Amino acid sequence: MSEKYALIVDVDKCAGCRMCETVCSLGHEGKVIPSKARISVIKDEQNGIDFPVFCQQCEQPLCIEVCPTLALTKDTETGIVSINENKCIGCAMCVMACPIGGIVVTDEKKMKKCNLCEGKPRCAANCPTKALEYLQLTKITKQKQRKGLGRMIRLIGN
Amino acid sequence: MSKFDFGKVLQIDLTTGQYSSRPVTEEEIYNYMGGRGLSAKFLYDLTSGEEEPLSPQNPLIFGNGLLTGSAAPCSGRYTVTAISPLTGGFGDGNSGGFFGPEMRYAGYSHIIFLGKAEKPVYVYIENDKVEIRDASHLWGKDTWETDTFIKEELGDLEVQVACIGQAGENLAKIACIINNLTRAIGRCGMGAVMGSKNLKAVAVRGHGGVDNVDLEKTFEILSETRKLAETDWSFKLFGTHGTPGLVDVYNSRGVVPVKNFQKSWVPDGEAEKISGDTFLKKYSKKHKACYNCVIHCSHFYEVEGSHKEEGLEFESIGALGPRIGVIDYPSILKANHLCNRYGLDTIGAGDVIGFILEVYEKGLISNEEIDGLTLNWGDNQLAEVLLKKMSYREGLGDLLAEGSYGAAKRIGKGSEYFSAHVKGQAIISCDPRGLLGWGLAFAVASRGADHLRAHPVVEYIFTPERAKEIWGTEKAVDRTAEEGKGKLIKWCEDVRALADCLGVCKFFTRTAYLLPEQLAKLITPITGISLEASNLLHVGERINNLERMFNVRRKFDRKDDVLPERFAKEAIPEGPSKGMTIDVSNMLDDYYEARGWDIATGKPTQDKLKELGLDEL
Numbered sequence: 001m002s003e004k005y006a007l008i009v010d011v012d013k014c015a016g017c018r019m020c021e022t023v024c025s026l027g028h029e030g031k032v033i034p035s036k037a038r039i040s041v042i043k044d045e046q047n048g049i050d051f052p053v054f055c056q057q058c059e060q061p062l063c064i065e066v067c068p069t070l071a072l073t074k075d076t077e078t079g080i081v082s083i084n085e086n087k088c089i090g091c092a093m094c095v096m097a098c099p100i101g102g103i104v105v106t107d108e109k110k111m112k113k114c115n116l117c118e119g120k121p122r123c124a125a126n127c128p129t130k131a132l133e134y135l136q137l138t139k140i141t142k143q144k145q146r147k148g149l150g151r152m153i154r155l156i157g158n
Numbered sequence: 159m160s161k162f163d164f165g166k167v168l169q170i171d172l173t174t175g176q177y178s179s180r181p182v183t184e185e186e187i188y189n190y191m192g193g194r195g196l197s198a199k200f201l202y203d204l205t206s207g208e209e210e211p212l213s214p215q216n217p218l219i220f221g222n223g224l225l226t227g228s229a230a231p232c233s234g235r236y237t238v239t240a241i242s243p244l245t246g247g248f249g250d251g252n253s254g255g256f257f258g259p260e261m262r263y264a265g266y267s268h269i270i271f272l273g274k275a276e277k278p279v280y281v282y283i284e285n286d287k288v289e290i291r292d293a294s295h296l297w298g299k300d301t302w303e304t305d306t307f308i309k310e311e312l313g314d315l316e317v318q319v320a321c322i323g324q325a326g327e328n329l330a331k332i333a334c335i336i337n338n339l340t341r342a343i344g345r346c347g348m349g350a351v352m353g354s355k356n357l358k359a360v361a362v363r364g365h366g367g368v369d370n371v372d373l374e375k376t377f378e379i380l381s382e383t384r385k386l387a388e389t390d391w392s393f394k395l396f397g398t399h400g401t402p403g404l405v406d407v408y409n410s411r412g413v414v415p416v417k418n419f420q421k422s423w424v425p426d427g428e429a430e431k432i433s434g435d436t437f438l439k440k441y442s443k444k445h446k447a448c449y450n451c452v453i454h455c456s457h458f459y460e461v462e463g464s465h466k467e468e469g470l471e472f473e474s475i476g477a478l479g480p481r482i483g484v485i486d487y488p489s490i491l492k493a494n495h496l497c498n499r500y501g502l503d504t505i506g507a508g509d510v511i512g513f514i515l516e517v518y519e520k521g522l523i524s525n526e527e528i529d530g531l532t533l534n535w536g537d538n539q540l541a542e543v544l545l546k547k548m549s550y551r552e553g554l555g556d557l558l559a560e561g562s563y564g565a566a567k568r569i570g571k572g573s574e575y576f577s578a579h580v581k582g583q584a585i586i587s588c589d590p591r592g593l594l595g596w597g598l599a600f601a602v603a604s605r606g607a608d609h610l611r612a613h614p615v616v617e618y619i620f621t622p623e624r625a626k627e628i629w630g631t632e633k634a635v636d637r638t639a640e641e642g643k644g645k646l647i648k649w650c651e652d653v654r655a656l657a658d659c660l661g662v663c664k665f666f667t668r669t670a671y672l673l674p675e676q677l678a679k680l681i682t683p684i685t686g687i688s689l690e691a692s693n694l695l696h697v698g699e700r701i702n703n704l705e706r707m708f709n710v711r712r713k714f715d716r717k718d719d720v721l722p723e724r725f726a727k728e729a730i731p732e733g734p735s736k737g738m739t740i741d742v743s744n745m746l747d748d749y750y751e752a753r754g755w756d757i758a759t760g761k762p763t764q765d766k767l768k769e770l771g772l773d774e775l
Contacts, residue, residue: 015454017447018256022229026370026377032229033367034263045339046302048443048458107365126380128452129445136217 004079004137008113009052010147016050018040020123020132022027027122028112036106038114039123052123052132055102055114057081063094063103063113069104082115161684164192164371165222165267167200168456170288172355174271177288182267187687188697189771191659193223194250194572197239197700201248201269202704202775205625207711211243211347212329212354220261220320220360221268221344227259227378227449228368228684231383232663234449235260238320242333242346243608244561244583247709249351251334251343252610252658253320254448263364269353280321280359282312285366293358294491297327300499301336308361322349323501323549325549329353330559331774332506332584335496341448344503345542345583346605348560352671368684375683377519383671383680384452390669391619396455397445401436401472411618411637412734413592416480417535418512419578419724423733424587425478430484432475441470441487453665461488465495469479474748476587477508481582482515483535483550493541500549506561509584511544514554514564516576518696529553574722581718582608591725592735595634595643598745604705610664612650619669638738644748650697659701661689674698700770703762705774706755718759719746 021037039054071087124134164182190196209215219239235259242249278293293393324348325333333349373497412423447454460466478493518533562577583606591595599612622632634642674691726741754766
């Protein structure tokens with residue numbers, strides 16, 4: 001059985017530098033162009049919130065369900081949802097259906113989405129605070145549990 | 159290799175509402191690199207030497223560095239340049255955050271504002287679209303309200319806004335320009351210049367990008383630069399504590415000004431109350447960073463029951479804390495927050511408060527002139543009152559809004575002795591008596607007392623062996639020695655100018671990633687421009703000479719390159735730098751010699767200008 005991975009974010013660690021957008025667009029578009037990056041840091045500056053948003057590679061992707069030309073598919077092996085640009089007619093139904101804004105529509109009305117850099121996501125590799133990590137699914141839960149417990153121990157300790 | 163697009167220069171005449179743009183040329187890049195350097199060239203060419211700083215004839219130039227918004231680490235910086243109302247000479251400020259990159263994605267390297275709008279306006283730029291919009295409803299609002307209103311009005315929360323608060327509107331000479339709520343074009347009173355043009359804000363949104371000519375090499379160099387930067391001791395300190403960590407660094411050297419430089423050391427026991435550790439443990443909620451930053455020196459902090467915001471810099475702690483006798487974080491943080499909202503330079507504001515407290519203490523200003531206030535050192539509530547007054551120019555605030563030098567000129571009675579300024583600009587919270595190289599740097603900086611032109615941290619970081627290798631004497635890195643300081647500061651100024659021209663943070667290029675050889679390696683894969691390190695140093699030298707010539711044309715000379723006489727007359731009374739004084743005259747001779755400038759006048763010689771291709775000036 002092959003291990004599955006996911007890109008996860010620890011919002012407390014995100015400093016909001018947007019380097020994920022930089023390296024994402026650099027890798028996929030050959031230039032730094034955040035409007036075409038597949039990841040985007042949503043900010044609320046007055047409240048100090050920085051939240052990287054990107055495709056979660058859903059198990060039941062609504063984007064696939066609504067795509068009229070079957071341009072979107074999910075790889076059963078890796079779980080990566082990707083767009084076949086030859087089949088895409090630019091209707092943006094996927095953008096509307098995705099509940100979290102995981103699909104980007106560009107000025108040229110092209111749909112772009114995260115494909116986890118085919119298993120080596122550059123955003124996670126370059127994230128300066130390690131707010132973004134590419135982890136085995138089983139490790140994600142353990143990591144969250146340890147973090148939550150750490151907080152609890154500090155509370156008890158105090 | 160594909161061709162790199164350097165972006166456009168947009169020129170907007172606020173008097174007529176006309177605008178036009180043209181591409182930045184390759185020649186301009188080779189000679190002035192971008193950012194501060196190219197803006198200096200534009201300012202020189204657009205003025206004659208006679209213009210009043212707060213008149214419509216003073217151009218206001220927003221300039222991105224060559225690498226702003228690119229893949230380069232810490233490349234979020236932009237510069238705003240104009241004749242400074244504080245100094246009457248060359249003026250600029252530099253800020254991080256996300257405004258510069260967004261302006262670049264809209265397609266612009268530089269935006270030049272000319273003239274003056276008839277009524278309050280803000281300029282909205284979205285890619286090729288340029289709109290001059292009414293801002294009557296925004297006039298009188300603080301920077302945070304302005305930021306919120308503009309985003310709501312444009313229906314786009316991703317717009318980046320650079321704006322002024324009430325201080326800029328009321329032409330306070332220590333007014334700054336704020337972007338991303340807390341990032342400031344702090345020094346030189348650029349906010350007042352913006353206010354004088356009736357320009358409340360510049361809002362930008364861009365859907366474009368920044369080219370990258372050699373992808374593979376870029377990714378390679380990014381990981382290389384990061385490893386190198388991580389070897390810098392300050393990288394770790396800034397990544398955890400940010401610049402508040404410098405309270406300990408400078409206080410342990412006895413150079414943190416207390417009560418307007420009456421002392422320069424916060425005693426043990428007191429110092430912990432305003433240390434980086436205390437800030438981190440009691441107020442910081444998380445790390446924050448500017449565009450593409452690998453250091454994340456900033457924080458999001460909260461003072462319960464008061465306010466929360468991004469920030470805190472060592473200089474703001476120093477200026478709004480010990481300099482006015484305050485050793486109390488909630489008070490410092492509140493004052494810092496108000497400076498952000500009114501749009502005041504924290505350094506200039508703290509300086510003028512310290513100045514007025516001392517002038518009052520010495521009996522040089524009467525009770526009738528201080529609006530019935532009680533002026534005492536260490537009053538935790540005082541800054542809040544005075545910051546409001548200076549932002550609105552109310553009562554005593556009208557005097558304070560001039561900055562300490564301007565205020566001293568009005569007060570007379572020898573009060574200038576207590577103004578810690580060079581060329582009208584306030585000295586930072588680092589006592590030059592205990593750091594001689596820094597003292598020389600303050601004296602000669604083109605924008606008045608300023609530490610970032612030279613930013614000579616190498617004075618206490620480089621080893622004596624390395625100093626000997628570069629500047630010919632080990633003494634160059636002895637902070638108590640005058641020897642070698644001329645060469646040291648010249649070198650630092652030339653190298654530091656590059657960071658400002660590239661739009662890269664000076665903290666990234668602080669020590670480990672400082673050398674021109676390293677910067678050249680970063681520029682080439684991104685832009686395709688191949689540069690030798692010696693070329694880069696030449697560009698840095700050209701820019702320093704151009705700014706010098708700008709000031710020469712405005713009648714500055716050797717007599718203006720001085721520190722306040724107080725620093726020569728009064729020794730630091732206690733602490734690790736006890737007994738130290740500074741008189742820059744000998745170091746100044748060495749500096750002029752290293753620069754190839756006339757020693758009697760401080761003017762660049764014709765030979766030097768010719769060597770730098772500036773002989774037409």
